[in-house]
Amino acid sequence: MKKYILKRVLYSIVAILVLLFLLFLMLDMMPGSPFNDDKLSTEQIEALNEKYGLDDPFVVQYFRYLFSIIKGDFGVSYNIASNVPITDLLETRLPTSIRLGGQAVLLGATAGLILGLVAALKHNTIFDTIATIISVLGVSLPSYVFALALSYTLGYRLGWFPLLYDSTSPFISSVLPTVALSMFSMANIARFTRTEMLEVLRSDYMLLAESKGISGPKLIIRHALRNALIPIITVLGPLIVNTMTGSLVIEKIFSIPGIGELMVRSIQQNDYNVTIALSFIYSLMYIGIMLVVDILYGIIDPRIRLSKEDNHES
Amino acid sequence: MKLNKILALILAFVMVFSFAACSSDDGPAQSGDGESQGDPVTGGDEESEGRVLNVHVTAAIDSIDPALTSAGDDFEVIGQMVEGLFQCDASGAAIPGMAESYEVDPETGTWTFHLREAYWSNGDPVTADDFVYAWQRCFTIPAEYVFLFETAGIKNAAAIIAGEKDVTELGVYAADEKTFVVEFDVPCAFFDSLMFFPVFYPVNRAFAEECGELYGSAPEYYLSNGPFALSAYTPAATEFSMVKNENYWDADAVELAGLTYKVILDSQQAYLAYQNNELDVCVLSSELADLLKSDAEFLATESGYLWYMSPNVSQGGAMANVNIRKAIGKAFNKEAVCNNILRNGSVPADFCIPIGLATGPDGLDYRESSGITYNEYDVAEAQALWADGLAELGVDSVELTMIFDDEESIKLVAEFIQQELQTNLPGLTITLQPYPKKQRSDLMKAHDYDIGLCRWGPDYADPLTYLDLWTDGYTHNYGDWHSDAYMEILDKIKTVEYAVDPEARWELIKQAEQIIADESVIMPVYQNCNATLVKSDVDGIEFHSVGLNRVFKNVKVG
Numbered sequence: 038m039k040k041y042i043l044k045r046v047l048y049s050i051v052a053i054l055v056l057l058f059l060l061f062l063m064l065d066m067m068p069g070s071p072f073n074d075d076k077l078s079t080e081q082i083e084a085l086n087e088k089y090g091l092d093d094p095f096v097v098q099y100f101r102y103l104f105s106i107i108k109g110d111f112g113v114s115y116n117i118a119s120n121v122p123i124t125d126l127l128e129t130r131l132p133t134s135i136r137l138g139g140q141a142v143l144l145g146a147t148a149g150l151i152l153g154l155v156a157a158l159k160h161n162t163i164f165d166t167i168a169t170i171i172s173v174l175g176v177s178l179p180s181y182v183f184a185l186a187l188s189y190t191l192g193y194r195l196g197w198f199p200l201l202y203d204s205t206s207p208f209i210s211s212v213l214p215t216v217a218l219s220m221f222s223m224a225n226i227a228r229f230t231r232t233e234m235l236e237v238l239r240s241d242y243m244l245l246a247e248s249k250g251i252s253g254p255k256l257i258i259r260h261a262l263r264n265a266l267i268p269i270i271t272v273l274g275p276l277i278v279n280t281m282t283g284s285l286v287i288e289k290i291f292s293i294p295g296i297g298e299l300m301v302r303s304i305q306q307n308d309y310n311v312t313i314a315l316s317f318i319y320s321l322m323y324i325g326i327m328l329v330v331d332i333l334y335g336i337i338d339p340r341i342r343l344s345k346e347d348n349h350e351s
Numbered sequence: 352m353k354l355n356k357i358l359a360l361i362l363a364f365v366m367v368f369s370f371a372a373c374s375s376d377d378g379p380a381q382s383g384d385g386e387s388q389g390d391p392v393t394g395g396d397e398e399s400e401g402r403v404l405n406v407h408v409t410a411a412i413d414s415i416d417p418a419l420t421s422a423g424d425d426f427e428v429i430g431q432m433v434e435g436l437f438q439c440d441a442s443g444a445a446i447p448g449m450a451e452s453y454e455v456d457p458e459t460g461t462w463t464f465h466l467r468e469a470y471w472s473n474g475d476p477v478t479a480d481d482f483v484y485a486w487q488r489c490f491t492i493p494a495e496y497v498f499l500f501e502t503a504g505i506k507n508a509a510a511i512i513a514g515e516k517d518v519t520e521l522g523v524y525a526a527d528e529k530t531f532v533v534e535f536d537v538p539c540a541f542f543d544s545l546m547f548f549p550v551f552y553p554v555n556r557a558f559a560e561e562c563g564e565l566y567g568s569a570p571e572y573y574l575s576n577g578p579f580a581l582s583a584y585t586p587a588a589t590e591f592s593m594v595k596n597e598n599y600w601d602a603d604a605v606e607l608a609g610l611t612y613k614v615i616l617d618s619q620q621a622y623l624a625y626q627n628n629e630l631d632v633c634v635l636s637s638e639l640a641d642l643l644k645s646d647a648e649f650l651a652t653e654s655g656y657l658w659y660m661s662p663n664v665s666q667g668g669a670m671a672n673v674n675i676r677k678a679i680g681k682a683f684n685k686e687a688v689c690n691n692i693l694r695n696g697s698v699p700a701d702f703c704i705p706i707g708l709a710t711g712p713d714g715l716d717y718r719e720s721s722g723i724t725y726n727e728y729d730v731a732e733a734q735a736l737w738a739d740g741l742a743e744l745g746v747d748s749v750e751l752t753m754i755f756d757d758e759e760s761i762k763l764v765a766e767f768i769q770q771e772l773q774t775n776l777p778g779l780t781i782t783l784q785p786y787p788k789k790q791r792s793d794l795m796k797a798h799d800y801d802i803g804l805c806r807w808g809p810d811y812a813d814p815l816t817y818l819d820l821w822t823d824g825y826t827h828n829y830g831d832w833h834s835d836a837y838m839e840i841l842d843k844i845k846t847v848e849y850a851v852d853p854e855a856r857w858e859l860i861k862q863a864e865q866i867i868a869d870e871s872v873i874m875p876v877y878q879n880c881n882a883t884l885v886k887s888d889v890d891g892i893e894f895h896s897v898g899l900n901r902v903f904k905n906v907k908v909g
Contacts, residue, residue: 117587
């Protein structure tokens with residue numbers, strides 16, 4: 038087990054290094070430069086390039102960056118927030134994004150689970166149909182459609198929630214973005230829960246449990262849902278990542294000071310350091326979550342772990 | 352096995368809840384808890400007297416350090432907090448700011464400013480040394496707009512930029528605590544209006560040196576001597592606030608309790624927020640502007656941006672022929688570009704110096720007093736010129752490539768012009784080639800193109816900010832057009848003799864403009880307009896096409 042985990046962690050580290058290299062390479066090939074103001078003279082641009090070491094060869098830049106990242110230094114922003122260390126930018130923005138994403142995953146998972154349960158238990162009734170329609174919509178419509186619809190109805194028409202994020206009232210002003218962002222994971226989890234539950238409900242051990250006299254909520258929650266949950270947990274990982282990256286658009290619409298909004302801007306303005314730092318963080322999240330899922334697989338299903346372990350090791 | 356199951360559940364639990372959990376204790380810097388706030392929808396109103404104005408801005412602010420900025424929105428934001436030697440009034444003319452009075456030496460052109468009793472928001476007096484420090488700082492950083500010091504003709508500025516002299520040799524000094532003196536290589540006729548630009552604003556030396564690199568990164572690292580003081584800000588913030596600066600010398604004139612800037616990229620969301628009273632001032636996209644142009648709260652204000660087609664004269668061929676250039680400039684419907692494509696109140700341009708840029712010695716806007724127009728839309732005339740041009744070239748068809756920025760609205764304009772020109776000028780083929788902005792600009796600077804659709808925004812309130820574009824060796828003389836007569840006039844305009852004789856200078860400027868028109872050096876398309884919604888109870892926002900886009904100091908609410 039230890040060896041399996043160690044192996045997974047090593048793979049993740051290699052993946053991160055390769056990824057960082059690719060990111061660096063891609064940004065190097067991108068047209069333009071961080072200093073694209075029409076008014077800058079050639080001399081000024083040269084001076085700025087020299088100041089930030091952008092005139093050095095690619096390999097030199099890459100290793101310099103790698104070492105500073107290991108030290109926890111992401112460098113400074115070139116033009117989004119001139120000369121401000123990126124760690125300072127992240128200090129306020131990362132928690133905002135994570136909270137938004139966390140709220141959305143939480144809401145999506147809870148609502149999805151309930152929706153899926155209802156659909157499965159009331160199979161082939163009107164509830165099932167409604168739940169299915171909701172999940173189809175949630176999967177197929179992009180989150181910004183929900184964002185606009187919610188803004189127009191709950192925000193503008195009814196005036197229940199503010200349309201713009203306000204850092205002085207972070208909860209109430211994040212209700213609309215959270216709901217919009219949670220739709221995708223809610224729909225997915227609802228679909229999975231429904232399918233899994235239907236399968237479990239038809240299984241032999243449910244029949245056995247029922248014949249042993251277990252019934253009601255205990256039967257559903259302890260015997261059915263618990264077994265149905267295992268495959269759901271495995272899809273949760275990718276869903277969390279989806280939710281996080283989905284916030285790029287949502288943050289833009291609701292004007293939320295998160296990292297998604299920063300990412301979009303850094304790409305548009307060629308602020309290399311910010312783009313790399315944020316891609317790095319996104320990848321870290323993705324790889325981290327995948328690592329957890331991998332380890333979970335190993336724990337839940339011993340066959341995966343055993344097949345990868347060397348036989349002569351105990 | 353049992354242990355494994357428990358472990359699995361714990362891990363799953365951690366995975367789901369870690370995101371929510373870690374934010375609850377180290378969330379963004381917030382002044383209060385969400386629930387303690389009142390009605391979130393009304394947002395801005397405060398219990399104290401005066402109101403906080405909620406202002407929409409469409410792009411985030413790069414920096415509030417006067418020496419680090421290059422964007423118009425940044426200028427505007429800084430201009431609400433810091434005041435230079437002069438400030439601009441509602442019409443855009445220069446009126447004294449930090450300078451209570453000044454003298455100009457008629458012989459040397461040296462300006463001597465007597466600063467008023469003014470204080471920084473921390474209580475320090477504003478001194479002449481603050482100006483010396485701030486101006487020298489622009490060279491050491493270096494500021495993107497440091498070239499304005501050269502434009503202003505300040506002594507040794509050009510040499511310092513070229514690296515030939517040390518920054519301490521800049522021709523500015525503090526004669527005493529309240530007397531600031533500026534010496535010139537060449538006196539500048541519009542020096543007063545240059546002073547609106549943030550690079551010329553003062554910076555409190557002791558304070559800034561103490562802050563070091565942190566200067567301008569948070570309210571505690573920023574000082575203001577203007578109408579408002581920073582109260583909440585983080586770099587690249589999507590929302591930041593200012594409160595009325597009680598230490599401002601003219602604080603009695605300021606009615607607002609504060610300003611809150613909201614960066615909203617999505618214009619539709621901004622409009623809904625405006626409807627919801629979360630915003631008092633809302634900038635409109637062209638689609639919304641078209642929809643709302645009859646609204647009582649709708650306001651279209653000219654921005655100084657002139658969009659034009661630049662022909663590359665340097666390569667010879669068709670673009671070097673005046674008749675061909677004129678034909679192309681006349682053969683497309685500019686009204687249609689503004690009314691059918693842009694639909695944001697932009698105006699067709701038959702001129703190379705925009706409306707509302709500069710006020711002349713006659714008190715009139717330059718556009719009114721010059722009256723020089725060219726390349727008016729006229730298909731018949733265009734076709735005649737086209738035929739002449741083709742005959743002179745000895746060809747019967749011309750193929751050109753038009754380059755432009757790869758953005759939706761620009762592309763639509765380019766496509767429309769292409770279609771019009773190809774229909775109206777027989778034998779003309781135009782290929783469209785979009786590029787990222789930086790690449791397009793690089794190609795044009797290298798004179799490697801046929802026609803470029805581009806824009807120019809003014810750097811200061813004088814026609815020279817445009818006329819300089821067509822001088823020899825200027826980076827933005829994209830087409831590398833040259834005329835001895837034109838250079839002669841431009842050199843003359845910049846001499847001491849004309850700096851002290853504004854009327855004669857104005858006449859020379861008109862002569863220069865006439866040459867550009869006769870030669871059709873650029874083919875103007877339109878002058879950009881900004882469409883804005885302003886709540887009906889808000890009055891007195893001053894809009895400018897150059898320098899500070901919006902000034903909120905004199906806003907009255909009620």
